[in-house]
Amino acid sequence: MSGAVGVGTVVSGGAERTGGPLKLGRDVGLLYWRHTLQALRQPIWIMVGLSTPLLYLALFAPLLKHLPGVVAATRGNVLNGFLPGILALLAFASGTGPGFNTIFELRAGVIERLRVTPVSRFAILIGPILASMVMMFVFDGVLVAVGAAFGFEVHVLGLAVLAILLGLLMMIMAAFSIATALLTKEISSFAAVVNGLQLPVLLLAGVLLPLSIGPLWLRVLGHFNPLYYLVSASRVLAAGDFHSPHVWQAFAVLVPLCAIVLTWATNVMKRAVS
Amino acid sequence: MAVSAEEKNDHVIAASSLRKSFRSGRGARVEAVQGVDIEVQRGEIFGFLGPNGAGKTTTLRMLTTLLPIDDGTARVAGFDVQRDPALVRTRIGYVSQLGGSDELATGRENLILQGSLYGGDAASVRARVADLMELLDLSEFAERRVKTYSGGQRRRLDVALGIVHEPQVLFLDEPSTGLDPQNRANLWERIRDLRARGTTVFLTTHYLDEADALCDRVAIMDHGRIVALGTPQELKRQVAGEAVLMDVKDENGAVARARQRLREEPYVYDLTADGSELRLYVEDGGEALPQLLRLLDSEGIGLRSMSLSEPTLDDVFLRHTGRSLRDAGPAAPAEVEVAA
Numbered sequence: 288m289s290g291a292v293g294v295g296t297v298v299s300g301g302a303e304r305t306g307g308p309l310k311l312g313r314d315v316g317l318l319y320w321r322h323t324l325q326a327l328r329q330p331i332w333i334m335v336g337l338s339t340p341l342l343y344l345a346l347f348a349p350l351l352k353h354l355p356g357v358v359a360a361t362r363g364n365v366l367n368g369f370l371p372g373i374l375a376l377l378a379f380a381s382g383t384g385p386g387f388n389t390i391f392e393l394r395a396g397v398i399e400r401l402r403v404t405p406v407s408r409f410a411i412l413i414g415p416i417l418a419s420m421v422m423m424f425v426f427d428g429v430l431v432a433v434g435a436a437f438g439f440e441v442h443v444l445g446l447a448v449l450a451i452l453l454g455l456l457m458m459i460m461a462a463f464s465i466a467t468a469l470l471t472k473e474i475s476s477f478a479a480v481v482n483g484l485q486l487p488v489l490l491l492a493g494v495l496l497p498l499s500i501g502p503l504w505l506r507v508l509g510h511f512n513p514l515y516y517l518v519s520a521s522r523v524l525a526a527g528d529f530h531s532p533h534v535w536q537a538f539a540v541l542v543p544l545c546a547i548v549l550t551w552a553t554n555v556m557k558r559a560v561s
Numbered sequence: 562m563a564v565s566a567e568e569k570n571d572h573v574i575a576a577s578s579l580r581k582s583f584r585s586g587r588g589a590r591v592e593a594v595q596g597v598d599i600e601v602q603r604g605e606i607f608g609f610l611g612p613n614g615a616g617k618t619t620t621l622r623m624l625t626t627l628l629p630i631d632d633g634t635a636r637v638a639g640f641d642v643q644r645d646p647a648l649v650r651t652r653i654g655y656v657s658q659l660g661g662s663d664e665l666a667t668g669r670e671n672l673i674l675q676g677s678l679y680g681g682d683a684a685s686v687r688a689r690v691a692d693l694m695e696l697l698d699l700s701e702f703a704e705r706r707v708k709t710y711s712g713g714q715r716r717r718l719d720v721a722l723g724i725v726h727e728p729q730v731l732f733l734d735e736p737s738t739g740l741d742p743q744n745r746a747n748l749w750e751r752i753r754d755l756r757a758r759g760t761t762v763f764l765t766t767h768y769l770d771e772a773d774a775l776c777d778r779v780a781i782m783d784h785g786r787i788v789a790l791g792t793p794q795e796l797k798r799q800v801a802g803e804a805v806l807m808d809v810k811d812e813n814g815a816v817a818r819a820r821q822r823l824r825e826e827p828y829v830y831d832l833t834a835d836g837s838e839l840r841l842y843v844e845d846g847g848e849a850l851p852q853l854l855r856l857l858d859s860e861g862i863g864l865r866s867m868s869l870s871e872p873t874l875d876d877v878f879l880r881h882t883g884r885s886l887r888d889a890g891p892a893a894p895a896e897v898e899v900a901a
Contacts, residue, residue, distance in 0.1 A: 310680070313677075313680075314678070317674060317677050317678060321663070321666075321674055324665075324666065324670075325663065325665045325666070328665045329665070394659070395659060395660075395661060395664070396657045396658070396659025396660055396661030397661045397662075397663065398661075399627065399655075399657045399659065399661055400655075400657065400660075400661030400662075400675075400722065401661075401678070402626075402627055403625050403626065403627060403650060403653070403654075403655040404650060404675070404678045404679060405647050405650040405651045405678075405679065405680070406678045558629060
């Protein structure tokens with residue numbers, strides 16, 4: 288079939304069957320760029336995405352100042368205690384975006400169109416996740432810069448390690464939300480699952496108020512919540528402390544969880560969708 | 562590469578005993594496809610005709626690797642769909658009912674991405690895309706975002722996306738749905754062009770005229786089964802040759818006499834009456850007409866009009882299912898006609 292202008296499908300058997308790392312990298316790159324371009328062409332969503340965490344900083348942080356003991360516990364500025372939590376919150380929220388997008392792409396037949404090409408199923412999953420992740424890191428940078436202007440202490444190395452953890456949690460949430468979108472297929476069931484999960488996960492993570500002020504059962508429950516480990520690690524890392532057990536605990540929870548969720552979501556992408 | 566089955570026989574699609582069932586909302590299983598056998602030859606336009614919900618799209622999705630097969634086997638473009646989906650995917654194109662282009666991207670961006678996903682290098686993809694846009698009259702809108710395309714333009718882009726990698730087989734799911742007559746005719750021309758270039762086209766449709774005008778062979782599908790298979794001509798001949806429609810002058814019980822006498826004629830298969838209008842099926846209209854005229858003349862029966870018509874594929878569907886295609890299915894077209 289390969290005519291004069293044939294788009295080379297002429298690969299020898301084995302390589303064509305399995306793909307290989309080169310093809311995978313190329314597939315991921317193509318789909319990453321596709322989603323990034325789409326995001327840039329909808330600037331309204333970028334504004335909305337950025338305004339939420341900024342509003343938390345502007346409207347919620349001032350309340351904390353007046354809670355007894357908070358200022359002292361946060362090295363003189365509530366942002367030191369609060370901003371890392373907002374970064375964790377943003378990672379969590381950024382993970383649901385790709386799921387909503389998947390619902391729309393299912394409806395428009397885009398997922399179908401991609402699944403019928405030889406493109407790697409993992410690439411269809413990870414392309415949009417990476418695009419959203421890069422966007423999230425840009426937002427994180429803006430938040431840290433704004434926070435620094437209002438007295439947040441910046442520990443560059445600590446924040447760099449925190450970025451890895453933020454990326455892991457975002458990836459877990461995004462893969463979960465895309466797989467859920469593929470399985471529920473329509474917006475109402477998908478939104479019910481995601482929203483139903485959102486509130487308990489947020490309350491049990493200590494983003495807004497630390498769990499340490501709660502009763503024992505609440506603290507125990509928090510240990511079943513991946514976001515809790517990220518929030519705990521985010522506070523110590525932002526203070527430049529790498530030796531706190533919170534740091535390795537967060538990695539020990541988020542790395543395997545990320546691997547499990549990605550494997551599951553790739554399998555859903557391979558099989559489901561009808 | 563090993564000699565594939567496609568070189569031994571010329572069936573570019575060969576499926577046997579395909580089955581698929583789904584769980585319905587209330588937990589019961591719905592048998593969407595119940596043992597479908599298909600053989601499609603290289604270079605033919607093959608059509609699945611049937612009402613919505615007949616299992617056409619489900620079958621298509623199994624053949625295109627999109628849906629796991631419950632039971633049965635399928636080879637497409639020389640490879641087993643279940644064992645080597647990746648190899649099948651590089652050799653087929655698929656245009657779904659929804660299209661699936663990126664609205665926020667331009668036509669050219671859409672095509673370049675699609676070409677790249679099939680593994681082409683940048684220069685050859687660009688060249689191929691330029692040719693394709695020329696071929697499908699899209700060059701004018703190449704740099705416009707798909708959001709601004711009309712229905713016909715969008716459909717042509719969908720087809721272009723399906724053939725950017727020059728597939729051996731192109732699958733089209735209800736390609737002309739939502740198109741006006743002019744765009745439909747245009748699309749049919751493009752599909753015939755593809756066949757002329759050696760591409761096999763497999764399409765589904767619930768339009769009788771589309772199956773009739775476009776397809777080399779048609780499989781009529783109902784309730785998950787193929788109920789009839791052949792060229793449109795063969796299928797229509799199977800029904801009852803040709804139809805003769807006559808309007809009898811009703812004087813002195815002429816209609817009743819005509820009905821009785823015509824039924825006795827050996828070459829008349831079947832006769833239905835609606836008032837003074839008689840519809841009878843004969844094997845060969847050209848031979849039957851003079852005989853009919855002589856007979857009626859000798860009986861002194863006068864006619865207001867007489868015409869010969871080919872039976873339609875709807876007659877075929879009616880015969881095999883007891884329903885008219887226009888009435889069948891959950892979402893039949895709005896202009897419902899009751900078959901006589």
